[in-house]
Amino acid sequence: SQQGEEDPQALSIQEGENATMNCSYKTSINNLQWYRQNSGRGLVHLILIRSNEREKHSGRLRVTLDTSKKSSSLLITASRAADTASYFCATDLKTSYDKVIFGPGTSLSVIP
Amino acid sequence: KAGVTQTPRYLIKTRGQQVTLSCSPISGHRSVSWYQQTPGQGLQFLFEYFSETQRNKGNFPGRFSGRQFSNSRSEMNVSTLELGDSALYLCASSSGQGPRPYEQYFGPGTRLTVT
Secondary structure (H helix, E strand, O other): OOOOEEEEEEEEEOOOOEEEEEEEOOOEEEEEEEEEEOOOEEEEEEEEEEOOOEEEEEEEEEEEEEEEOOOEEEEEEEOOOOOOOEEEEEEOOEEEEEEEOOOEEEEEEEOO | OOOOOEEOEEEEEOOOOOOEEEEEOOOOOOEEEEEEEEOOEEEEEEEEEEOEEEEEEEOOOEEEEEEEEOOOOEEEEOOOHHHHEEEEEEEEEEOOOHHHHHHHHEEOOOEEOOO
């Protein structure tokens, strides 16, 4: 089974609204990263949050991490049509930095 | 700096054939990781190479292999292709050294279709 699981699988919102995606994982991690992928192309790194951090911001992105619940959330504020993409969380295990495990992703559609 | 490049971008092969995909990392990066992405299994880690050595490996059969050259360029090879090997193959480069974690920069991928 997946180390990381995003929720929901798909999300459709109007431009200007906020989008929230959640990621749950099973085992202890060193850090958690969020990536974006446009239409079956390469992934773009969005933000990294370390296991000792609780919240990080980058522009319109806000990521939280709750290690006690083994979950993270990605909030995109004031969404734009260009935010339409798939979003993945990726974790590396506390036992191994080298193996990065991706969740199945959330497909976000922002309707103009 | 030029980004990660992958060649070819699209490939159609027949069952039983073999295929070689190429990845050129960002200049100065010594680590290259390969991932397979399919609708059913999502993104799965294949292997990582650092300084011409395989440093980590995912759970894929031996038909999947790779190598890295002294200039950090990497190739992955899939032999005896099966229909289930149809996927987007992504490579990612990172510095691979210094304080962890290493930020990965992904290429556009190679879309492999096996018929």
